[in-house]
Amino acid sequence: MERALRFEANYPHPPSKVWKVVTTREHLARWLMANDFEPRVGHRFQFRAKPIGGWDGIVSCEVLEIVSERRLVMTWSSNVIDTKLTITLEPDGDGTRFTLVHSGFKGLKPVLTSYLLGMGWKGHVHKAIPALVAQLQSEGRL
């Protein structure tokens, strides 16, 4: 099973405005990262930030799908992960319901299985994991 992280927010701004801030380079840089985004399917671009840990600070993306003021899908790959980002906007009264799904965290499920089936239940691991598993389950991500 592929793991996905899902986030929702309601912004008191119309979808047209949220779309602008989500799909223009200058605005994206203000809330996400410096980038060379273009709102065009097939466009390859990068987000760049300060390297952290083993991540080199570069996220390479390709725009997969664009539906104006509704939906933006792109790949989200770095030297450590190969994932996909889906942003959806829906009108919500005068505002916008914003949903971001970061999917494709492959490999986490088998790892988790290793834990669940009785390995490594000792020391700090045995305290931390059940709590985390319960959390993932309650969020419907397991």
Next chain:
Amino acid sequence: MRAQTLDVFRAVSDPTRREMLDLLRRGERTASELAEPFDMSQPAASQHLKVLREAGVVRVRKDGRQRIYRLDPAPLREVFEWSQYYERFWKQRLAALGRVLDETT
């Protein structure tokens, strides 16, 4: 995010290595038992096992001429913490998006 976390993440990012871990989940295996299901050469299998060993997710012991591997799941915990990195990251970014929207006309 520490360097070893990324090693662990790299270790589990490969399907062959994930299957190897899955085999080890069921108990100790020799190097040749781990290579066998994948129809790959012993050196290729050894390379995968080396990655797993360096990430600290498998331990190896010698029994006569055999090298016997077992799973050490403790470092895998870090992968969870790593995925939680993105959990925090996006929460912060969505809050920042809200602020940018408020400041933008």
